[in-house]
Amino acid sequence: MSITEKELRDHFTNKFGDFSKTLNGSQPAEISNLRREAIEAFAAQGFPLAKNEEYKYTPLTKVLLKSLKLDPVQPAEAGVIPPFNEHLIPELDGHLLVYWNGKLAYRSEDTPKGLVIEQLDSLDHARQREVRKYLATLTNYQSDAFAALNTAFFKHGSLVKIAKDTTLDEPLIIYHLSDGQSGPTYTQTRHLLVAGENSRATLVEININLKSNQSTFYNAVSEVFLEEGAQLYFHKIQSKCSGAIIVDNTHLHQENNSQLHCTTVTTGGTIIRNNLNITINGEHCESHINGLYLIKGNDHVDNHTVVDHRIANSYSNELYKGIIDDSGTGVFNGKIFVQPDAQKTNAFQSNKNLLLSDKASMNTKPQLEIWADDVKCSHGATTGQIDSDQVFYLRSRGLDKQQAKGLLLYAFATEFLEHISLPVLKDYLEKVIADMLHYDKS
Amino acid sequence: MLKVDNLIASIGGNQILNGVNLQVNAGEVHAIMGPNGSGKSTFASILAGRDSYIISGKVSFLDKNLLEMPPEKRAREGLFLAFQYPVEIPGVSTTNFLKTAVNKIREYRGQDSLDAVTFLKLIREKMKLVEIDESLLSRSLNDGYSGGEKKRNEIFQMAILEPRLAILDETDSGLDIDALRIVANGVNTLRKKDNAIIVVTHYQRLLDYIVPDFVHVLYNGRIVKSGTKELALELEERGYDWIKENENVIT
């Protein structure tokens, strides 16, 4: 039986008092005030209902009410951590952080020079005050209930600093593993990353849901700062999220001459909502934003992106592609803002979808708001079926129908791979995509 | 090799082919000419297996019922169509799908599949034959190709797949003089006593290079006149009006 939104909301607001007590003494006023503001903002907004424009096509609250029974919905606990190596992507080497049900379970021993990683729950007061300069400055907990909930309750997560002029030879890889435990659980993960001036790095974030029949609600907020001249490859991989309920708020802030390649790959989940917000706050920045979602069964994947050009002379190029089968649902909402000061902006956005079944559906809404006059911008969205002329052409060369379709889908889906900086990850994704599309690569 | 018997085809309520009869024997080259819109491409793509038409009549290919085979089976039996307008396929390169194609056809014929090295050798050899650039073959298929490059790529594929019956739908259109000679060369190497070729063309010029045994005129969805290569010369000189007039008197 479902509970009501009011019940679920009260459940969380009532928990806040106890939660604050457990933190008592471990946090300075700057942080406890932030949490209080956040829980008030959450209590005032509540979980978004269908009439909320931002969640119109994504019934997150409905799913939460059905899946999270009030008692015993609780924060996930690490418990005894079983061996998890088998769940990691084979041969994907780098500096590893593994979170198990929201808590840090493993970290590689040797930290490369120029990389500093701290855990948010182990900072002293002075460090927390310093961190507050970044924390919750990009995410808008006043207008997003999930960001508010996370800001009120976050405890675990990484604070990552890549020092000025550092080039990280190995990627930083963060896994989030959830095992569903015995009942519905939630995690409120929080990350903060600062890529220092002229640093170069690759960050891979991988979500894995181990028990697809258990409800886990993963609510994350990440705030990422690219200082002047920083280069960041950021790969978000949601390739084993079957059964998961995910709300991911990722904010990226770019200063002068910084370069971002952000790629999000999703191959399904009960309901997944990715908010990717990019603020281009500098000149001569580049932002390459790519996404792929492959949706089957009754899964639902929603990508909301915002690219906010605030300063002149920068470039952004966004391409999201989706293939939706069975009764799957996809949502794409992409906003580009070009502010009055952002003259000579080049901003492009495109969303392309293929529907493979009559019951599959896609809601796409590209939006462009331009307040400057000397800019080059374009956006577009298409939703269609596999091109029958292309299928016929390949079949007339001897490929059977299944192979022809597989090849076409595979080609459609893998266009973004040029933005994946790690060959091992590229191979892994090629395989995941080929399997998912029943395409025999040999 | 190919026997077409009273082939009628319609699409969206329009009857495009009105009873085509044609027999092509092994070793022969047939040219099909005819005014724009007369049904030549429709005929060619129905032979290759396009399924958007409502069809009646009989077509046998190597003594098998062609019309009940899916397109891939026709290809594996040895039928090849060089398209008038080859489709663009972003993200798929010629070498990319051709290896699968070759091996599917070989498997069907009970031959071993080619390994990467042998396949590459084959590619290189045929590349020379049609003077096509390797870089073209690794680009997205037909995506941004010039008109001539598309046609050359079709002939390249034909050379790789070595069909029993090749149907070339206006492969000469858009080719410069040198390309025309090269393409014709490619076609002529396929000309063997066990194979047959159907060329659809508007121009007598191609037929100087690929000399046909028979020339047919398709008009209003029917073959209204057949003859030898002299017919092509006559058409070049006189146009189609005299044929249309005759035809309109008869119908």
Ligand SMILES: Nc1ncnc2c1ncn2[C@@H]1O[C@H](COP(=O)(O)OP(=O)(O)OP(=O)(O)O)[C@@H](O)[C@H]1O
């Ligand atoms: N899907 C369709 N629906 C309706 N009519 C069609 C369709 N496809 C083709 N036709 C019509 O069928 C007729 C024959 O077309 P076809 O392409 O076979 O001509 P063609 O002889 O190859 O002409 P060309 O010399 O210009 O290449 C044309 O009148 C064309 O408009």
Ligand SMILES: [Mg+2]
């Ligand atoms: Mg034609």
